[in-house]
Amino acid sequence: MQKLLLLGDEAIAQAALDAGMSGMYAYPGTPSTEIMEYIQASPRAAAEGVRREWSSNEKTAMEAALGMSYAGKRAMVAMKHVGLNVAADAFINSAVTGVNGGLVVVAADDPSMHSSQNEQDSRFYGRFAMVPVLEPRNQQEAYDMIFDAFDLSEKYKLPVLIRITTRLAHSRAAIERRDARTQNSSSLPSDPRQFVLLPAIARKQYRALTGLYEKLRTDSVLSGYNRFAKSDSRKTGIITCGIAYNYLLENLEQHHDDFPVLSLAAYPVNSDAVAELVESCGRVLVLEEGYPLIEEQLRGLLDRDVKVAGRLDGTVPRDGELNPAIVAAAMGMKKDSGKEVPAVVRQRLPSFCKGCGHADVFSALAEVMKGYGPGRVFSDIGCYTLGALPPFNMVNSCVDMGASVTMAVGAADAGLFPAVAFIGDSTFTHSGMTGLLDAVIKDSPITVIISDNSTTGMTGGQQSQATGRIESICLGLGVNPDHLRMIIPLRKNHEENMAVISEELNHHGLSVIIAMRECIQTASRNKKAAAAKKSQTA
Amino acid sequence: MKCDIILAGVGGQGILSIAATIGLAAVERGLFLKQSEVHGMSQRGGDVQSHLRISDSEIHSDLIPHGGADMIISVEPMEALRYLPWLAPEGWVITNSVPYVNIPDYPDMAELKAALEDNGNTVVLDADSIARDLGSPRSGNMVILGAASSFIPMPFEILEHAVQQLFNRKGEVVVDLNIQALRAGREAAGRE
Numbered sequence: 001m002q003k004l005l006l007l008g009d010e011a012i013a014q015a016a017l018d019a020g021m022s023g024m025y026a027y028p029g030t031p032s033t034e035i036m037e038y039i040q041a042s043p044r045a046a047a048e049g050v051r052r053e054w055s056s057n058e059k060t061a062m063e064a065a066l067g068m069s070y071a072g073k074r075a076m077v078a079m080k081h082v083g084l085n086v087a088a089d090a091f092i093n094s095a096v097t098g099v100n101g102g103l104v105v106v107a108a109d110d111p112s113m114h115s116s117q118n119e120q121d122s123r124f125y126g127r128f129a130m131v132p133v134l135e136p137r138n139q140q141e142a143y144d145m146i147f148d149a150f151d152l153s154e155k156y157k158l159p160v161l162i163r164i165t166t167r168l169a170h171s172r173a174a175i176e177r178r179d180a181r182t183q184n185s186s187s188l189p190s191d192p193r194q195f196v197l198l199p200a201i202a203r204k205q206y207r208a209l210t211g212l213y214e215k216l217r218t219d220s221v222l223s224g225y226n227r228f229a230k231s232d233s234r235k236t237g238i239i240t241c242g243i244a245y246n247y248l249l250e251n252l253e254q255h256h257d258d259f260p261v262l263s264l265a266a267y268p269v270n271s272d273a274v275a276e277l278v279e280s281c282g283r284v285l286v287l288e289e290g291y292p293l294i295e296e297q298l299r300g301l302l303d304r305d306v307k308v309a310g311r312l313d314g315t316v317p318r319d320g321e322l323n324p325a326i327v328a329a330a331m332g333m334k335k336d337s338g339k340e341v342p343a344v345v346r347q348r349l350p351s352f353c354k355g356c357g358h359a360d361v362f363s364a365l366a367e368v369m370k371g372y373g374p375g376r377v378f379s380d381i382g383c384y385t386l387g388a389l390p391p392f393n394m395v396n397s398c399v400d401m402g403a404s405v406t407m408a409v410g411a412a413d414a415g416l417f418p419a420v421a422f423i424g425d426s427t428f429t430h431s432g433m434t435g436l437l438d439a440v441i442k443d444s445p446i447t448v449i450i451s452d453n454s455t456t457g458m459t460g461g462q463q464s465q466a467t468g469r470i471e472s473i474c475l476g477l478g479v480n481p482d483h484l485r486m487i488i489p490l491r492k493n494h495e496e497n498m499a500v501i502s503e504e505l506n507h508h509g510l511s512v513i514i515a516m517r518e519c520i521q522t523a524s525r526n527k528k529a530a531a532a533k534k535s536q537t538a
Numbered sequence: 539m540k541c542d543i544i545l546a547g548v549g550g551q552g553i554l555s556i557a558a559t560i561g562l563a564a565v566e567r568g569l570f571l572k573q574s575e576v577h578g579m580s581q582r583g584g585d586v587q588s589h590l591r592i593s594d595s596e597i598h599s600d601l602i603p604h605g606g607a608d609m610i611i612s613v614e615p616m617e618a619l620r621y622l623p624w625l626a627p628e629g630w631v632i633t634n635s636v637p638y639v640n641i642p643d644y645p646d647m648a649e650l651k652a653a654l655e656d657n658g659n660t661v662v663l664d665a666d667s668i669a670r671d672l673g674s675p676r677s678g679n680m681v682i683l684g685a686a687s688s689f690i691p692m693p694f695e696i697l698e699h700a701v702q703q704l705f706n707r708k709g710e711v712v713v714d715l716n717i718q719a720l721r722a723g724r725e726a727a728g729r730e
Contacts, residue, residue: 005565007575030577114576171574171589171600172561249598324603338605338629339622342653344645346616348548350584351640383582390642460577 004175008168011139011175012078012106013038015146020181022073022101023051025061027430028459029080030115031169032108036078037462048183054456056465057401057430058083062090062105069103069159070195072187074150078106081122086401086431088125091159095129096205097195098157101184102150106162108169111290111321115458117381117400119319121290123241126161126267130213132222133161133267135242139173141225141265147178148221156212165289167321168243217270225266228273233258236331237281239274240264241294244287247327251335264294274298278307285330286310289322349389357517358384358424360489361451362392364497365420368505369394372418378411380404380432382424383457383519395422402431408446409439417445418505425452425466433473436512440478443509447501450474450512451489453519461522474512483511490517539569539691540593542602544621546612548638549586552679553613555704557588559683562700563692564592574600583640585617611686613679614638615650615662622657631657632686632727634665634678661685663726669719677719684723694724 006014013035016024026036039045039052051068055061058079068075079087084107091105107122126133132152136142142164149160193201216222237260240248245263252259262277278284278298284307286295295310309315309330316322316330328335352359362384369376379385379395380403388395397407408421423432428450439446452470456462466473474484485504487497497515504511543560547553557573564571574589589602604623609630612618618633625631633654637644654660665681680701687697698717705713 003565005561005571034577167574167600170577171572173572173597174565174570243600246598246600250603323601324599324606328603335603336605336627337623338607338625338627339657341622342619342656344616344649344653345619346641346643346645348583348585348617348641350549350582353582386582458582 004177005172006139006175007034007170007172008136008139008142008164009034009108009170010038011143012146012162012164013042014175014177015143016076016104017042017045017050018178018180019147019150020074020183021050021076021150022183023065023068023075024078025055025065025075026078027055027058027061027083028456028462029058029083029108030459031110031166032078032080032083032106033459033462034169035106037460054463054465058087059090062087062094065103065105066090066094066097066099069099069101070189072101073184074102074104076104076106078108080116081107081109081120082117082400083107084122084125085120091125092129093197094159095131095209096197096202098205099153099159100157100187100189100194102153103159104146104149104153104162105159106164109163109165109290111165114166117398119290121293122161122163123267123290123293126163127293129159129161130209131158131161132156132216132219133163134225135163135265135267136168137243137245137263137265139168139171140175142168143175143177145225152219152221156216158212163242165243165321213268217268222266222268223270226269226273227263228277229256229261229263231257231260233260234280235282237262237277237284239277239284239286239294241288241290244289244322244327247322247324248287250324251328251331251333269294281307283307283309285315287316287322287327287330350386351389352383352386353520355520356383357453357489357515357519358387358451360491360494360517361449361497361515362387362394364489364494364501365422365449366392366394368498368501369420372505376416376418377420377422378404378407380421380423380427381458382427383453384422384424384451387422400431401427402435405432405435405439405446405448408448409435409442409444412444412446417508419446420505421446421448423448423450424457425450425454425470426456426464428470429464429466429473433477436474436479437477439510445508445510447504447507447511447513449501450514452514452516453522454516455519455522457519457521461519461525470514474514479510479512483507483509485511485513487513487515488517489515540591540595540597541691542607543590543690544602544607544610544624545588545590546610546617546621547586547614548617548640549583551613551638552676553586553588556611556613556679556683557590559680559697559700559704560590560592560690562703563696566696566699567692569594570597572597572600585620587617587621609686609689611682613665613682615654616645619650619653619657629659630689631660632682632689633660633662634682635662636664636666636678661727663723665723668722668726672715672718672722674715674719677716680716680719681723681726684720684725685727687720687724688727
């Protein structure tokens with residue numbers, strides 16, 4: 001079969017299709033978005049009826065995937081690392097219910113926070129839930145691991161977590177495919193109470209899970225991914241996790257035999273190989289792309305063993321992603337660096353696209369807010385968070401999906417008036433609606449601006465569940481129609497929009513302003529697609 | 539053989555088309571390839587880069603080591619300089635001379651020019667004008683790739699074929715314009 005040139009994300013998607021997956025569930029989030037996009041674009045997925053619609057958020061995605069697994073079919077759910085926080089309730093409990101059809105959860109972590117609010121390490125979630133975790137070293141392994149992940153899931157009746165990071169997700173390499181498998185046929189769980197987590201049932205299943213987790217340490221498929229390359233040299237042994245292995249190999253070149261290396265890619269880890277390495281070496285260097293998970297376990301609570309080097313003793317920086325230079329420095333190797341960046345190079349921060357509707361909303365809001373002083377705009381996760389940067393400098397918070405509305409509620413409770421929540425359409429249906437209900441019930445004196453560009457913009461323009469529904473959602477939640485206002489964010493409407501914002505800011509109760517204009521990126525893409533279609537049919 | 543390339547530009551300038559062209563060519567030659575891209579927030583007018591590695595043996599790291607790149611190919615002059623820490627001492631910089639000004643403190647062009655000249659192994663060309671003269675103003679990225687082609691250890695015909703593959707679905711006219719842009723860039727760089 002011809003090799004395919006695929007991103008790590010795409011390799012995972014292709015593998016899931018080849019491994020007989022029946023449904024994919026996700027909410028867009030960098031660096032995981034391309035997994036679903038690949039499956040949505042796949043003609044084979046269409047032909048074979050693979051379900052592949054975006055979900056409202058990561059929790060609904062996780063639950064839908066669990067439901068598909070309940071009905072006997074293989075399902076996959078993908079999200080960025082912070083999305084796993086949103087899905088955590090369902091994810092943790094899915095380990096206690098167990099699965100029926102194979103269930104694979106992909107978490108794409110973003111160390112160095114290229115497009116994120118933190119750099120949490122999803123391997124901890126795997127340990128927390130007590131499920132197998134696979135952490136591919138390269139794109140081919142990512143492809144191959146998906147097959148094993150579905151098999152392990154069906155063998156142990158557990159969800160399996162695949163943990164990748166930005167550099168693997170967004171790097172392309174040639175992939176050799178395997179023969180495709182057929183999808184599962186439908187089947188109900190053999191025990192009709194398996195998914196009923198009433199305390200009496202949950203206690204029994206949780207106890208079984210704790211036992212099963214220990215058994216996983218000796219599973220041959222998992223252990224097979226953890227490779228030990230021995231060496232006669234006993235000075236420094238090295239443990240790598242996931243893609244850290246590549247940075248090590250990049251530096252080792254001709255010195256392969258100088259270091260015993262234990263390369264980990266599957267958890268929970270069998271301690272035998274670790275013991276052999278630690279006991280035979282004077283010192284162990286731990287290289288992890290992410291938090292010091294293995295390093296902390298090696299050190300233990302007392303940390304009296306001076307043999308361990310890694311992120312916790314400063315041998316490797318405590319935060320941020322790894323790269324070949326960091327690994328070289330940790331190994332004490334001197335590497336030639338290139339030249340310095342000349343002083344003439346300026347920072348080039350991301351900014352609103354020319355003609356962006358969010359920018360027009362901020363222009364109007366900024367002018368109105370001048371009269372009230374700073375510190376009153378709670379924002380959210382999306383392109384519009386760029387309102388924190390010049391020229392607007394007016395966003396005062398960006399914490400998690402939906403937090404704009406609820407933080408404004410809390411600040412208003414503390415007496416801040418006026419308080420503004422600024423949220424996008426897709427973020428609103430992801431996690432803003434429930435917070436708005438809180439605000440409705442106590443008629444919180446806040447102004448919620450829903451900047452509706454009818455797409456999920458920051459991640460590249462995926463379908464937004466909110467499109468065409470925001471007004472009716474707000475009315476349905478009980479927003480007073482007199483204070484539910486619509487504006488069109490265009491330069492020519494500037495004065496009029498300012499007047500609406502000003503009126504609602506002065507209202508001592510809940511107001512919602514829906515500012516609606518399609519994302520200019522999506523609009524131009526749609527226009528091009530429509531033109532292409534027209535020329536085809538002409 | 540190994541060739542490590544940093545591709546540089548501003549979000550939306552089309553560096554990924556350059557990457558895709560070299561990638562297709564590498565696959566046709568049966569070479570190993572790894573190509574790391576930037577997606578997400580930086581694409582909104584921020585600085586973007588792609589690490590492209592081709593080799594006749596297995597490639598380990600998705601990222602090029604500091605001081606290891608054989609060349610920096612940039613569609614914007616200031617962005618070319620941002621990645622000098624990755625360039626090998628004998629490496630080359632091939633860059634467009636036309637600035638993309640979307641920040642208030644964009645540097646003075648004379649200073650920028652001096653910094654590029656300071657670097658030594660540098661090819662600077664006005665890819666925008668060359669592309670415009672060909673009647674294909676959006677093909678500046680292919681002009682730059684053409685200018686860099688003599689530094690890439692692959693026959694030029696292979697790159698031409700890759701351009702053809704990449705733009706095939708857009709029709710013959712687009713394919714021809716982009717191949718012309720590629721050739722014009724190679725000629726302008728004057729390094730046959």
